[in-house]
Each structure stands twice: as structure tokens, then as C-alpha cells.
Amino acid sequence: MKRWLPLFMMMVTLGAGLPMAQSSTPDAWRQQAMDSSLSQSERIEAIKRLYPEYLSANGAVPQRTICVWDVLGRSGPIYATAMDQQARLLEMGLNVRIEAYTNEGVLTDDLKAGQCHAGLFTGIRARLFNQFTGTIDAVGAIPSSQHMAMLMQVLSHPRNAPRMEEGQFVVMGFAPMGAAYIFVNDRAISTLARAAGKRVAVMDYDPVQAEMILGLGANPVPISIVQAGSAFNNNNVDVLPAPLVAYSMLELYKGMGDKGGIVNYPFSQLTLQLVGRRDQFPREVAQLIREDFVRRFAEIERQVEQQTGEIPEHLWIAISDAEKAEYQQMMQEARIFLRERDYYHADMLSLQRRVRCRFEPAHAECAQPVE
Helix, strand or coil, rough: CCCCHHHHHHHHHHHCCCCCCCCCCCHHHHHHHHCCCCCCCHHHHHHHHHCHHHCCCCCCCCCCEEEEECCCHHHCCHHHHHHHHHHHHCCCCCCEEEEEECCHHHHHHHHHHHHCCEEEEEHHCCCCCCCCCHHCCCCCCCHHHHHHHHHHHHCCHHHHHHHHHHEEEEEEEEEEEEEEEEEEECCCCCHHHHHHEEEEEEEEHHHHHHHHHHHHHCEEEEEHHHHHHHHHCCCCCCEEEEEHHHHHCCHHHHHHCCCCEEEEEEEEEEEEEEEEECCCCCCHHHHHHHHHHHCHHHHHHHHHHHCCCCCCCHHHCCCCCHHHHHHHHHHHHHHHHHHHHCCHHHHHHHHHHHHHHHHCCCCHHCCCCCC
């Protein structure tokens, strides 16, 4: 996820002494700040007018704490990249204190308590702060990276800025984590339907996931992300849904051994989401950061691929077209079930369906939508 932190660099120029805007009313400044056709300097000029309190009395930018989730903590790639950029940010005037967290639950608690001004963590966890963006990672909703790129373009448009805000928080960006696959310790478990009686890892903070697995006749095993690798490698779970980057990072090849593998069908496109406190990151600033995330989409994706490394060919478990269709049907039913449970946001599911139909307009769901 190299260089994700420079997304904050744009805020540095809030104190750079740009000429003042010619506009003279808050509404005009706000319109200028949200106008994506203008240069970044013109938009930041308006933000300075809108939020003069953004700078302290001596002209220095106040310190903000950015809490970064990295499963490896201070030794992880996300944290290391953040620290590499810290000195550069200080030279430009942005005083950022970076904190590493291995536990997403602790990070999000600290964000709610105001000890973190912003936090970077998984999109699944982000649902606790914004149901709309927390539905991006819905099972089967985004088939590929190309679909995700289009969705993020739509979401980053200024007209969607209000949807990024919920309560005290604002979602300031989305970074692709790549597709999630099903890791198994027995190649016979090639579909979720064949996981009946097997132990399936689910997030310990999400009882709805456990309910879904029970509905498949499998046994849910609540674990945290930190525990996921050891649980699979120590044979405490038989099935582990995870992004490919976990193969090397969590050494999942140990849990697969000679009998296991990876089902060659992505069931979700995962994200990291940057969530900030609205009192620290006004709408106009958050908009600039979201747009920069989108501009860096391909770059971030390349970094994810580099961190994933090579997956040995023999580990992939091929499934038939009929089994893929079964997956698609099962995942659609799951999305509808979770929408009715107010777990997934209906508007996001509808938007994702429209994105899918841009790529495959002849699909049945495009003519007879149920999402």
C-alpha cells in the first residue's frame, strides 16, 4: 500500500500562503472548493476562507493523529510507508502523528473517543461508521478490479459528498485491497455448499456473519483479523475467507499443507477505508482526499499485487461454470437477505448492480433487477 499516506499532502497547502479568492461569500467559497474542474490550489484557497480556524494562531498546522491499522503493527508495510512520509509532511507544514494498531477494534474505539482524528482500516469495519460505504465490500457485488475502479469514480464525485458523512464521521477515501478468496485446508471444500459441518472463520464483532454460516449448515468460528492466520494454520478453522495478500503475510500456506488450496473464484473485492472526524476534516477537505485516492487507484493496486507475490499454481482449486453460477446465486441471496436485515445499504447495492450492468448489460438482473 506504498505511498497511501501522501493522500494527506494536499492539506499541507492550507497554510502555504496562497492568494485569497476573489469570491466574497461563504456559498461562493464552498462552491469553489467543491468544483473538481478547478485546480487544487484554487480549491484550497477557498477552503482557507471557509475555515480560517484550520490554522493555529502562529500559522502552524495543528497536529492530527492518524491511526493506521496494520496486521503486523510497526513492522508492517503500511506503517513503514507512513513513517517514511512523515518527515516530508513535516517539511511541508503538516504535523501528523502516526499510530500503528494491530487491533481494528481498539483503533475504531479510539477514533470514536477522539484519540484518533482519522483511521485507516478495512471496509467491512467501516460499516460501523457509514453503512453506505461499508456496503462496498458486499459479497459478490463487485466482480472485478475494473468494476471497483468505476464505482470509486462515481463515489468520489462531489455530488456524493453528503453520502460520505454519517454522524460525527466522514469517509475520506477508499483503497483497493484486492479480491478475497476462500482458503481451505481440504480441496474437497470447493464451494460454500460443501462446507456443511466444517469450521468457517467469521469476524468476532459481526454476529450476522455467523448467522449466515449457520444457514449453510457450517460451524462459524468467531475470530479477529489478528487471529485469522494462526487459527487457520493451527487447524482451528477449515475455511478462511481472506484477500490474496494474506497468503504470504499470514503464511497461510502452512494451514493449507498438502491437501488444501484456494478456490479460484473471488467472492468479494475488499477495501481499506479512511474515516475521519468531521470536526477535524471538513467536507471540502475530505472531498479533495477522496479524489486523490481515486487518482492513485492504479498505483495502490500495483502495490497490493507486489505485496501479494506469486501464488503457486498448484494451490488454485478450479471450479466449473455451474459451480460459479451457484456461487453467484448464493451471494445474491445473501445480499438481499442482509439488505432486508438493514446490514447492507440498499442504495449501494443498487449502485453496484448498475455498475455490473455497464459491463454486462445482457445479464438477467439488468432487465429484472432485484437489488
